[in-house]
Amino acid sequence: MARVVRVAHLALVHEDMDVALRFWRDGLGIAVARVADVPQEGVRVAFLPVGDDEIEIVVPQRLDTGVARFLAKRGPGMHHVCLEVDDLDAMLARLRGQGVELINETPRVSPDGRRYAFIHPRSAGGVLVELYEARADTTA
Template identity: 50%
Template sequence: MTAPIKINHVAIVVEDVDVALKFWHEALGLPLQHVEHNEDELVNIAFLPLGEGEVELIAPFTPESGVAKYLAKKGAGLHHLCLEVEDIDAALTQLKERGAELITEQPKVRPDGTRYGFVHPKSTGGVLLELYEKALTSS
């Protein structure tokens, strides 16, 4: 049996990253690592490291993005939870065998080599759950 090893990040959907940073960075004091302009998802993402994980602030930059539609429908707030696993193939297989509904049957790969997949909120009690397997940094 495999199990997640830590909370990788908590993602928050906001209207505007700069406005949200006034709270999360300037008032609360979380360090700001960088802001990414992500053309694949049509969002800006601010990364704020915190302990062994991080907080991510996500804001759409066009009304066409999926996140813009989510924001219009549900409003700003907690969007998804991402847990880190050592072996995402084993984790997704185990979840499927135990009846969970996966959004991502086969892991996808980010440019930095991170492999990831999503579990449907139907199976988790309403939470969009992401699983991450980080790329090995040495080989």
């Protein structure tokens, strides 16, 4: 049976990367592994590994993105939690069978080759949940 393996990352949204890093990096002392621009999604992302997880700070660079609208509506804060699953297709099939509303009915593929899908917060207790699958080359 498909199962959740771990919490992969916790994504936070903020309007200003420097201000966000002042707390997460300088205050808490969590090292930034890298900062990347993702033009196709209109965001800049900082990755801060913590133990087995990662905190991701997402800063919209354009107004016409979902994350920019989220920020405008709710202000800075937690955006989504990403759970790693061992079998994404089987997990999505089970959720669909239980009437869970999926944002991505079929998995999408990230530039680095990971398959992922988002679940609608309406079906997930108000939480935006991303599921993603470990790459075959890391689980073989």
